[in-house]
Amino acid sequence: MNDALEFFIDPSRCIGCQACVQACGECDTHRGTAMIHLDYVHRPTGVQTTPVVCMHCEDPTCAKVCPADAIKQDEQGVVLSAAKPRCVACSNCVLACPFGVPKMQTSFDLMMKCDMCYDRTSIGRKPMCATVCPSGALFYGPRDYVEKFRREQPVNEFQFGAQTVRTKVNMMTAPGVKALPFDVADFLPFEALDEDPLALARAGAPDVADAAVWHELHDPKAELELICE
């Protein structure tokens, strides 16, 4: 039985709604600025979005490269934002993080990143993003639940070249699930593939598109031919 609460990210569920981003920005410590990164993988060819929160590495690269020793981990393994009195705003952490998480907040002159809603999780509540996320792409709950009920399964070890990174936050993956095409054209009838888009709308009719197709259908002879196809 493992009922400790953990963080799980599942991009396959994400609908790109930005509730997480908007809710993160609501925190009074960062005043309208979100610590979550949400990007389209490539909007021209699809609607897949990926939410990124801090992965809270066991041995955080950002802390290792910090010359001012400003990035601390608490006893639960949560990697905190840079401590204001120490941070020299050098951006080493921003460049070094394998997941691209920390951001330099020029208005605060400080590296700020997701600290897993320290104010909430430290008193047993869920982080804000994982509370509001309508799709379950960001989920905070027991590992048992996830392993039992989710199609995707958690992974928290990542390979970046020679570096192996283990994280507190889990990424959900579904090895057996094939990626679908992102292009509507791939879902159209075969003959349509090379066709002019305008001809596609008109479906072979000389002028008024489907009214013509329809009249043709009402012609018993044409109908018979089609049924025999």
Next chain:
Amino acid sequence: MATLTQSDSCYTEQFGPTLSFAPAGGWGSRQPDKLVKTHCCFCGVQCGIQLKVSDNKVVGFEPWEEFPVNQGKLCPKGVKRYLQNDHPDRLLTPLVRTDSGFRAATWDEALSKTVAAIKSIQGKFGKDAFAFLGGASMTNEKAYLNGKFARLALQTANIDYNGRLCMVSAGAANRMAFGVDRAANPWSDIPLAKALLITGANIAECFPILTDHVWRARDHGAKIIVIDPRITPIARTADLFLPVRPGRDSALANGILHVMIERGWIDEAFIAAHTHDFDKVRALVAKYTPALTERITGVPAASIVKAAEIWGPAETSMLLHARGIEHHTKGVENVLTYINLVLATGRIGKPGCGYGTITGQGNGQGGREHGQRCNQLPGGRDINKPEHREFIAKFWGVPEPELPKQGLTACEIMDAIERGEIKGLLSISFNPLVSIPDASRTRAALEKLEFLGCIDFFLSETARHADVVLAGSLQEEDEGTVTTGEGRCVRLRNSVSPPGDARVDWQIICDLAARLGNAAAFNYARPKEIFDELAAASKGGPIDYSGMSYERLEQNFGIFWPCPAPEHPGTPRLFEGGEFHHPDGRAKFHAFDYRPPAEDVDAQFPLFFTSGRVVSQYLSGTQTRRIGALVEQYPEPLCEMHPRLAAKLGVKDRDLVRVSTRRGEITVPAQVVTSIRPDTVFVPYHWPGRKSANLLTNRALDPISKIPEFKVCACKVEKVADAPAQPARQFPARSQRAASTR
């Protein structure tokens, strides 16, 4: 004369939309006096939410995890909804039009002017020359009150509401098929379904909370079929995606049923015992072979067969649809042909088995139940049925012949204004200038009115044309109930009181009624009294709330109607045991042959135009275009088009394109994406003026539901200019970093 008296920019300067970014009192100082458990106002899901209130201002939110439907989840609109409160654009006093815009007025002046105009117009041109338009974002209490006000105080037949632009096709189809208008199942049935057919419903952007329900079904092994001209975020990982050609939905449903019958995936015993007219449908769909259906719908025959293979033999199944199949001149027919797929399998009225239209407006369900429609009396009663008229006339204490007859629907009211038959209009919570198709005609109609009165909290684009604006209330400034898309009546709590001289809407209506000589029938101290009256009025009607009370709603996280007695637990799932609500207890199949949309593509206008929503905006945007963070998320309408079409037109991403139809044109940036059919373009409709998608859409109406055909018309697209060198900030503002870290 309801013409504008100053330039649009002058109105904007004075009344907005102004973008509000930060909470009242600023960040960091938000120690709430109280947390109010209430609901989000921005869609029919009605997520539970707690509003943080400090010093009579809503300053933030906290998730409400105990509310069972959303369990703390929210979409971005819910997260930022609190920013509509304490807004710089908020109307604080009544306004009266002047030669240059508006001036503040006292309530006495504003109400007297309104009543004088009503009396003079009705005196000269008859009672029906003054119309009333209500809204489906308002509480059940106000929906009831609007209907009662129009019938008793205005005595006009012409009352309707903006739900006429929303889901009335589903409503009419529900009554025709099942004898009652409500989603048949609670949403908790979705995760229990083994097959989900989602057609014309952009769940991820319009009802985001239901996404989790769909994914949980998938976790349990459900197969998901999505039918849409666009690959929406829900379609992205569906098991089967059918890219239907706009306006061909009924043919597709007929084609799927054809295969199911051929393969024997129908429940003959259920059909014989619980339904009528299957034979007519069987005969009709015989000709809808996959090959033929492919030609009409643009969906490959193999995909049509595959859909039948998933849906036909499934153990449990749910059909979910929304505006995508309803916003058509055959909207009712589309819905009925899809309902045939449910009835043919007999999978309804059981856990994980059934059907639901997903209502889009805040009170899309309740707003259509309590009598603010031209053909309806409280309790879902029919204004044309003598026994229903008799009941309500007696309940209101008036002779039956004095109850007005059925009047015109929302778009028809606009047409009648255009023809000069309706001279005066009182509109509440409705922004027809942005939301009714063929906006140029809407503007011309508004300009013809002898009197326009608007009750609203912000000055909407329509209200700019008003003679009198009565400063009403936001959702959080009043209390009452709404009925969610699953038929659950829930309680809205009062968080703050209206600011300045603004008043709660129901008081304004009651004040007007009193000045029209109806004080006795409109004498309420609190919304609770209106609720108790509407519940009593619904007793024994098709939509029965008579067992509900505020206390019960609060104790139970809402109650599903019908709830005919104080000890009745409510009815989350309809039609259990195959008991339908037609007098003989049977459901009805409907055989509708496919027919083309009112305006199909041709050589001159060779592309399909379709419209819809984005996740960060709500309806005509009167509220959400004033919330900074939501505007930044999707700042302006874009014209989605496929790269193959873009190549043909010589258009690159973000180039400015002119989209034109027989009714008008708009110029917007292109968004070149593979997620849309190559023969179709899409523009969301939340914006006014020259960016209004409804300048293009076709005001052709469904003959039964009178819904306009928002979802398909013919257009042409031309490039106007290259993308600006410094492209407008767009989402995502950052690099494509996510791709490289996968």
